[in-house]
């Protein structure tokens with residue numbers, strides 16, 4: 001397959017990676033066996049969001065299906081930093097592709113600890129910072145506010161020389177302004193979009209949420225055109241590479257994200273319908289345009 | 291003796307519907323899964339129609355649907371469906387020659403009873419499905435089993451024909467015992483508690499089975515249901531809480547779990 005690409009110094013075999021939280025390579029290897037390693041669907045593997053302390057995640061139900069997509073309130077369950085490094089990283093290091101670890105903290109100090117610990121591990125090629133999280137001190141979504149994000153990156157950027165990707169939230173008035181702040185504060189790349197805040201109504205209790213976590217985030221093809229607009233808006237304002245995602249289901253969708261200004265694309269929800277979607281999309285992307 | 295979960299071929303495969311049958315309120319789809327591995331009883335597959343998956347009620351379905359394997363024979367996998375929403379509705383529309391995307395077999399299935407215990411299969415509604423393949427496997431292993439099935443009414447009770455010689459209960463008394471299948475279960479356990487109970491059905495029934503077995507100290511294996519996006523551990527959407535306070539993913543750690551791992555079998559957001 002042609003289409004090799006350099007992304008922040010990582011030599012990727014093709015421009016399709018997974019979106020954080022939508023593919024568990026360890027579980028998938030248990031299900032599909034070593035065939036998964038021989039035929040890994042993505043050119044890099046992005047972890048689910050890792051936090052400093054373990055998190056159980058939200059109470060079920062966690063998913064609600066909508067027209068052309070889904071709303072999730074998974075709630076970032078994970079083993080916590082120490083558990084991730086001890087239990088998951090050794091298996092993930094055996095994957096045939098570079099590893100990108102996605103981390104999130106609610107105060108700068110937490111993010112600094114996460115980034116320093118990840119920076120120390122040679123198995124990890126790059127860091128993605130999930131900033132779709134309220135600052136517990138100010139209540140502001142870090143990634144929704146350019147100044148909040150700049151303050152966070154001022155603390156975090158000096159702690160690692162690994163490529164630092166800032167995953168932007170679409171739930172903000174002006175995503176391009178946040179992207180500009182990320183670039184100015186030393187981010188090596190930005191990725192977008194994360195899920196769009198959404199609500200699913202309970203079937204029998206008026207006004208109550210269906211999802212155990214209350215509100216959720218919408219993903220899948222239903223959000224793809226919102227993603228394209230946001231990718232294009234960011235691409236007009238920054239020069240650092242962009243990881244484009246949101247509803248990508250096939251090679252044409254990936255091409256449109258690249259044409260909007262993305263350097264590589266990430267596939268999320270489509271992998272739930274087709275575990276090898278990443279590989280299929282890379283193949284379709286490499287085929288000549290018709 | 292233990293039964294091992296079959297591991298799924300990597301990726302979804304395009305499979306043709308080779309037969310379509312009706313049992314009252316239920317439909318059975320037979321798929322020509324020529325190269326798939328033999329499933330363990332209690333395992334499931336993710337299915338989606340290749341054509342027109344979407345465009346039903348609320349413009350759904352979008353995600354594939356989890357279905358227990360009803361019965362397996364060389365090169366063929368059978369599924370039992372009840373029309374409860376846009377996904378099952380579309381799958382039940384399929385005719386011989388139509389194609390589906392199939393992923394699986396997935397998850398952890400049932401384990402045979404320990405030496406000397408007989409097997410009691412206790413199912414409700416479409417929860418009959420995994421008990422049929424279990425009954426086949428127990429018969430092949432020479433293990434004695436009885437089957438108890440509960441249904442709403444006579445059209446649903448026709449699903450009982452999918453098992454060998456089950457005792458049936460109906461809510462409206464139109465067929466068999468007038469009442470709940472768990473009443474039949476209690477009577478069986480009164481007669482001889484040296485058994486393992488295998489159960490699948492709507493959450494309230496499953497919870498009643500769990501409570502009955504816990505009270506009597508009878509081991510039980512429950513096939514759980516939960517809303518699933520992926521079926522292979524990717525989304526973390528299908529969790530249920532366990533007794534030790536953690537969540538497990540029904541798709542990779544279940545769907546069959548030992549009842550003593552649970553405080554309750556009532557799962558939020560699952561079932562009809």
Ligand SMILES: Cc1cc2nc3c(=O)[nH]c(=O)nc-3n(C[C@H](O)[C@H](O)[C@H](O)COP(=O)(O)OP(=O)(O)OC[C@H]3O[C@@H](n4cnc5c(N)ncnc54)[C@H](O)[C@@H]3O)c2cc1C
Pocket residue numbers: 063064065066334351355356357358359369370371372373374375376377378379416419514515516517518545559560561562
């Ligand atoms: C391991 C496993 C095995 C199963 N085996 C079988 C089987 O053999 N046969 C069978 O018929 N079924 C089986 N099921 C159940 C079946 O997969 C679900 O009922 C499925 O949701 C049906 O899809 P639907 O579109 O027809 O109905 P849905 O519209 O999905 O309705 C089914 C239930 O899902 C919930 N729901 C309603 N709307 C939504 C929404 N928008 N998003 C999320 N949830 C919603 C409600 O609780 C509703 O009662 C199994 C499930 C699991 C997990």
Ligand SMILES: Cc1cc2nc3c(=O)[nH]c(=O)nc-3n(C[C@H](O)[C@H](O)[C@H](O)COP(=O)(O)O)c2cc1C
Pocket residue numbers: 019020021022048049072074076102130167193194195218219220221223245246247248266267268269270525526
């Ligand atoms: C079930 C689910 C879990 C997710 N978990 C995470 C996560 O842990 N961290 C994160 O940064 N994004 C997470 N996301 C967002 C995705 O990475 C992606 O940004 C979004 O889903 C849009 O892409 P898609 O439409 O291709 O899914 C999750 C999305 C879904 C659907």
Ligand code: FES
Pocket residue numbers: 517518519520521522523524525526527528529539540541542
């Ligand atoms: S259904 Fe996705 S993790 Fe279980």
